[in-house]
Amino acid sequence: MTREIKVQGTVADGYEAVRDEFTAVLAAEDPHYAGQLAAYVKGRKVVDLWAGPDTDSSTLYGVYSSTKGAAHLVVALLVQDGTLDLDREVAHYWPEFAAGGKGAATLRELLAHRVGVVGVDGGFSPEELADDRAIAARLAGQRPRWRPGTAFGYHALVIGALTGEVVFRATGRTLQELYEERVRAPHGLDFFLGLPEEHEGRFRSVLPMDPTPEQEALLATAATGPRSLTSIAFNRNGAEPTDIESLPNSRPVRAKGPASVGGVASARGLAGMYAAAVTGVEGRESLLKPATVAEFGQVQSVGYDLVSRAHKVFAVGFQATSDVLFPFLGAGSIGHSGAGGSQAFADPSSGLAYGYTRRRYAFPGGSAPENERLARVVHEAALATG
Template sequence: MTRDMRVQGTVAEGYEAVREEFTAVLTGELPEYEGQLAAYVRGRKVVDLWVGPDVTGESLYGVFSSTKGAAHLVVALLVQDGVLDLDKPVAHYWPEFAAAGKGAVTLRELLAHRAGLAGAASGLMPDEVADDRAIAARLAAQRPFWRPGAAFGYHALTVGALSGEVVLRATGRTIQELYEERVRAPYGLDFHLGLPEEHEGRFRSVQPMAPTPGQAALLAAEPPEPQSLHSIAFNRHAARPTDVQALPNSRAVRAKGPASVGGVASARGLAALYAAAVTGVDGRDALLTPDTVAEFGQVQSVGHDLVLRAFRVFAVGFQATAGAVYPFLGAGTIGHSGVGGSQAFADPRGGLAYGYTRRRFPFPGGPAAENERLVRAVHEAALAAG
């Protein structure tokens, strides 16, 4: 390992094994690997590590769908305040949404990826992908791809735009504005839905996937059908198909912070978001009450995802991270991963909040495989520390 590839940062007493595991991860990665790992336990930062040439704990990465966790924390706050009701129809707040048989779709169903609006039937143009209002306007009139509530499928590029339109209609403010005012700024989080120009120098552009020959053969063996739900959900069927890997490299995406995929964060920011939500940080109270955390952590969709064509579990606006991904975590764990490898969650029973970022897009996409090792190491250290 070169000097530039030494793990930097700090761990609290009792978490030394986490540093060792993070170091061990590097042996299986490409020489130019860079990433960050952070964790809080009961509001105290216990892990703050990073590695890679020119990387610091303040470097910022595109976190893709980990953005959904930040956006839906805003929805959770509005439900907690009584401004939104999960069991009211979306059309109660947004009348145009009732078109084409969607009048009975509830906010709860929408947040659980059950609304049948996984993508735009005719495709989105590049400027629309970065624009939540444009996506919402397109989908309001669209017929669902399945009968709402009958099944579920990951709304990869659309769910944040749809929930964001509900927020806008109910409050007169965008989900990004409310996130900045109620979450990011008060807690000083390095997790942005709309990256200010002055922070551009800290952004690390996404590096494309670098599959091994065997991995490349697997990808080539199952090319996506252009009109499949999977292709529609990731806008690969559009006249100008979306290069999902490169989304955060667009300044328009970073600046607008679309609520499905446009967030920019450090691992510190990811972990601190969930710590602030569930346990509080630095002596400050948690943003969410235990009842709200339990409501949003309750499983809503479980089984075969029509878009991802695999077993998945979704809660309300979040992934049910414990049940399907890390079964050793506590029941009711809420979080969200990103297709570029990021992972973030809070385990309310253990008081654990976790954040991970990496620069290179992983094979085959989704939460990078090393998260399983790193999450387990942090979890075991937290258990041992009591």
Template sequence: MTQQITVHGAVAEGFETVREEFAAFVAGEREDYEGQLCAYVRGRRVVDLWAGAEADSLYGVFSSTKGAAHLVVALLVQDGTLELDRKVTYYWPEFGAEGKGAVTLRELLAHRAGLVGIDAGFSAEEMADDRAMAERLADQKPFWRPGTAFGYHALVIGALTGEVVRRATGHTLQEVYEERVRAPYGTDFFLGLPESEEPRFRSVQPMLPAPEQQAVLAAEPTGPHTLSSIAFNTHVPEPGTLADYANSRLVRAKGPASAGGVASARGLATMYAAAISELDERPPLLKPDTVAEVGQIHSVGYDLVARAHKSYGLGFQATADMWHPILGAGTFGHSGAGGSQAFADPRSGLAYGYTRRRMAFPGGAAPENERFVRSVHRAALAP
């Protein structure tokens, strides 16, 4: 007999349907399911649920890390330290090699630079080190004429924008994030997990595809010279898996800003709540004009890497167009390959975070997010 998973946590009055939705999903999952769901509305925590582990368990959140990375960039733009329409070479002269001299910071953030990887690929050690990747990327010829198209810079965007941050401030992106975002709020979203926090980390479990899912995977282009293989660094002799990447202590310790973050659902939701709402008696991190800028769609349509319709703001995904049409215009956030989802919807005041341990199929925001987001959003808008 299958052991039923217990749902823990609480919801605010008016959000009882969210708990029911979460519990119904968990009841139909495998007995080894682990996941967390958290949400704020205008700075008030209204959903805090978990099952299969603990409320403060930490998970590899893959590309949800990009949300933290580009919150840092947004703060520096807001400060005037960075200017979106300056050329990247103003901050990082070496970047201009091989025809990249005209690329602006805005284009870089919008996945328009054509610099999704390098011909020779990165070693596992380089993949954990943003500065090492940035140095090699500077010498790479772009894979399309910058500005003419866009494609997901899946594993390198944080290294690229992080090098701009380092050149402009003298500090790594991870250091700025720790000082201005994570430490002030004590949020469980780390770009560089301290050894002392390692006991809370739950290793990523790879997906176990059903036969029909295996058929879908087999039909995907897997040639070693495709743009997608270069972007995901699978064109190297021993590429490893995404689960291997997140389960690497070196990756967790260094916190590469594209996909090396570690978080709980509370950590994800708290960061986005702090971005748009008063939280802990602090004003929102981002001013309304900055919120509008980062959430404005800059790239939409056919993504050359993903080979599908995608939408990006400035370093963030345009979450309403890309994942959840029910959300307000200007919603910004980022999902992760393991199934995590996180975003801020400024129009409703909703900040959302979801994590799970076993990687979801086929990658990106896990399908259950659709029912959770709809339920939370409906409750947030209720009179």
């Protein structure tokens, strides 16, 4: 049974089908749905839609691991500048990281989730999880869970802290500071790594997942023991196991903006960041050169992910978006999804930058299923309009 949903916002000529598809998606969702969809093509905003109670285009949501795209855009800028070298050892920048047999691990391997430092014995406290430098200090001495470079597994809650510590050691600035100065503020993006108090009124707390009985059974079947690699990576192995769904609802997490999961954004902010990075916006030069985009979009890890226990593909710091989630996109597309359902990416071949947010945590976690439909229709319109 469908229901009446009011979709607000605008689409450019040639993108009317996107509004229709967004409306169709919402009609199948729960009555408390709230979300946003935005897209840029070749630097021009072509989609800016939203729906649901207490929501407009400037409403901010927790975007979980979509934060990793912002974090690794900063790393890409520093590689482009020559400040960082992907093939130097992490310990070259951060000597303490050599402990436990990690001395030969390179920055490229780290960014490709190949180093095996996915968590710590005994878990992190909630205070530590909000603080990237505290996470990095504990991980520096941790023995890797596999020999670096021999396998890969999603460093879900810690990759931003690890790469952020490299950034700090190389520049004396935090990753969050550089993101604010070089990316967010110059482009006026509603995508924050560290939400200022004055913007708190725009944030909407995450609504927990509402699974059907069949979905609950699937979740129970997929559950792992507290000492499994999956539980270590998602910080379920300590005295205070992390509830991933509620992370963005913590003010310390929003305020500090941990670079793995702590970002707060609108769909417009997500899409705008990728547009600024890859195509430039409204005639401005792109932040990344085409060669840098190609370097960071090159597949580094493909196959069985030891943490997620599924087939995954990672580029350099980004998900290789066209190789797993959206095969209709051009090769070399870069992006990242978030556990609550958010999705953001750039497709250099079509010039498309896409952003999607939703308030209710989507089953089963990761890119919400409706993204496949929405991204496809936006991409088709981008190709048709040239």
